Amino acid sequence: MSIRKTMAIFKKQIKDTLKNRTVLIQFIMFPLLTIIINSAMQVEGMPKNYFVVLFATMYIGMAPLTGMAAIISEEKEKNTLRVLMMSNVRAGEYLIGVGAYIFLLCMLGAVVFGIVGDYQGSAMLQFLFVMSIGILTSLLIGAAIGTWSKNQMSATSITIPVMMIFSFLPMLAMFNESIGKVSRLIYSQQINNLMSNIGVLELSFENVFVIAANMAVVIALFVIAYRRSGLA
Amino acid sequence: MEQKNRIVTDHIAMSFQDNVVLQDINVKIEEGEIFGLLGPSGAGKTTLIKILTGQLKQISGTAQVLGMDNRSITREGYAKIGMVLDNTGLYDRLTCWDNLALFTEIYGISKDRIKVVLNKVGLEDATKRSVHKLSKGMKQRLALARAIMHEPEILFLDEPTSGLDPATASYIHQLILEEKGKGTAIFLTTHNMEEATKLCDNVALLNKGQIVEYGYPKNICRKYNFQNKIQLLLKNGESHTLTNDSSSAELIGNYFKNNAVESIHSSEPNLETVFMEITGRRFE
Ligand SMILES: Nc1ncnc2c1ncn2[C@@H]1O[C@H](COP(=O)(O)OP(=O)(O)OP(=O)(O)O)[C@@H](O)[C@H]1O
Ligand SMILES: [Mg+2]
Numbered sequence: 001m002s003i004r005k006t007m008a009i010f011k012k013q014i015k016d017t018l019k020n021r022t023v024l025i026q027f028i029m030f031p032l033l034t035i036i037i038n039s040a041m042q043v044e045g046m047p048k049n050y051f052v053v054l055f056a057t058m059y060i061g062m063a064p065l066t067g068m069a070a071i072i073s074e075e076k077e078k079n080t081l082r083v084l085m086m087s088n089v090r091a092g093e094y095l096i097g098v099g100a101y102i103f104l105l106c107m108l109g110a111v112v113f114g115i116v117g118d119y120q121g122s123a124m125l126q127f128l129f130v131m132s133i134g135i136l137t138s139l140l141i142g143a144a145i146g147t148w149s150k151n152q153m154s155a156t157s158i159t160i161p162v163m164m165i166f167s168f169l170p171m172l173a174m175f176n177e178s179i180g181k182v183s184r185l186i187y188s189q190q191i192n193n194l195m196s197n198i199g200v201l202e203l204s205f206e207n208v209f210v211i212a213a214n215m216a217v218v219i220a221l222f223v224i225a226y227r228r229s230g231l232a
Numbered sequence: 233m234e235q236k237n238r239i240v241t242d243h244i245a246m247s248f249q250d251n252v253v254l255q256d257i258n259v260k261i262e263e264g265e266i267f268g269l270l271g272p273s274g275a276g277k278t279t280l281i282k283i284l285t286g287q288l289k290q291i292s293g294t295a296q297v298l299g300m301d302n303r304s305i306t307r308e309g310y311a312k313i314g315m316v317l318d319n320t321g322l323y324d325r326l327t328c329w330d331n332l333a334l335f336t337e338i339y340g341i342s343k344d345r346i347k348v349v350l351n352k353v354g355l356e357d358a359t360k361r362s363v364h365k366l367s368k369g370m371k372q373r374l375a376l377a378r379a380i381m382h383e384p385e386i387l388f389l390d391e392p393t394s395g396l397d398p399a400t401a402s403y404i405h406q407l408i409l410e411e412k413g414k415g416t417a418i419f420l421t422t423h424n425m426e427e428a429t430k431l432c433d434n435v436a437l438l439n440k441g442q443i444v445e446y447g448y449p450k451n452i453c454r455k456y457n458f459q460n461k462i463q464l465l466l467k468n469g470e471s472h473t474l475t476n477d478s479s480s481a482e483l484i485g486n487y488f489k490n491n492a493v494e495s496i497h498s499s500e501p502n503l504e505t506v507f508m509e510i511t512g513r514r515f516e
Binding site for chain 1 (some may be wrong): 310324325
């Protein structure tokens, strides 16, 4: 592993994303939406931070996942990733460079959610910790999709349904019990559950087990994708 | 000891499923040599470059690139190779400068090189322009700048001048010759016979995956000078074709004595006519 090369990729990604509106909007939309709705809607009897938790969950299911998949698949389609590999950049250096950037960008978004949700001190730390776990899992899913796909089109066709499941199921589960039984099995639901208990956070066996199992499946899928298509 | 042969292939063969794309390819490229792989579309030129750069694995035969087996080029090995692939692989949204800056960081070389190579390829005025705003020829030159930035020992250029105007193409020829002057071994593919004749120390004519002729371009042409004819155009407008030997001496002598000659040509074939002669095919 070369820190220098990872940093080079990281810097490239900062410059590139700033000029890439379709990706950038993914990272800005939900935090912005939360700021607006949270200040505009004050419904009696609604749980505190209802919208913050709802949108933060959607954010986790969407932004890191689509961002990672879009970046990797575009680089494959345009042959830039091949040029990087031929210039002596390792797959790990590339993935960590891009992944670290998206992770930090999403954590910035997470801080915005945290501020809007008015979390203080240890509550804020708990909130960011829970967010970081969700973001990391989504990142890995996005990496697996991007690696599997040969171009942006095929990445998008996988990203959209996958993203819908992870970001909308927790919301639908609030209204429908049988959906709730299924959504218990996905990490974004568990993250959503944890976020409802910020301040008095306790990790249950179910939380840890489901998230760990999701991660394990994703890593396995990534390895399969990598074996099938490679990065270049 | 420095090895003189930068690329050596030994009976390389390649096929995709049942489609045989390369057969029995033997070439040798030394430092400071420009080698041209010529052939019509679909002949297998890009495939050979991909094999030599480790992007594809041949089905049989071996190749040495910088003394390494092509199937296991090391990280250090790749740092000594520069290439311009048929699809340029530039970052569209980044500027010329940012595109090159990425690679100075990857290679761990000074940022000063960016200015040097941008000047060299004539893109000094486009430094801050995004790649998607560049013309095709400018992109090609930027890709070339990237390929030579780290002073590689081998340059692979897949159709470096295709689709460019003659002035830009000639500019790129100058750059290629400059790299050759530094001892870089250059492997280029082209459809352009004139370009090959002008630049290359050796060419291989590839047809349907086989090398049908290999050597110094002028020697190849001379070898195919079957017809060996001399063409005379006289001042009175008549044209005569004579055999190029002593039997024509008297006749030609007389034309000259009478001051009747407008022009005289020997019928040496060029690479293009040679290729057509060998294959019965026309170049596109
Ligand atoms: N990945 C692949 N899978 C299957 N067939 C392939 C693949 N790559 C190339 N081919 C086939 O190999 C043959 C040679 O292709 P190649 O790209 O090497 O030709 P080329 O000489 O570079 O042509 P051009 O001048 O048009 O670039 C073609 O018939 C092509 O269809
Ligand atoms: Mg080609």
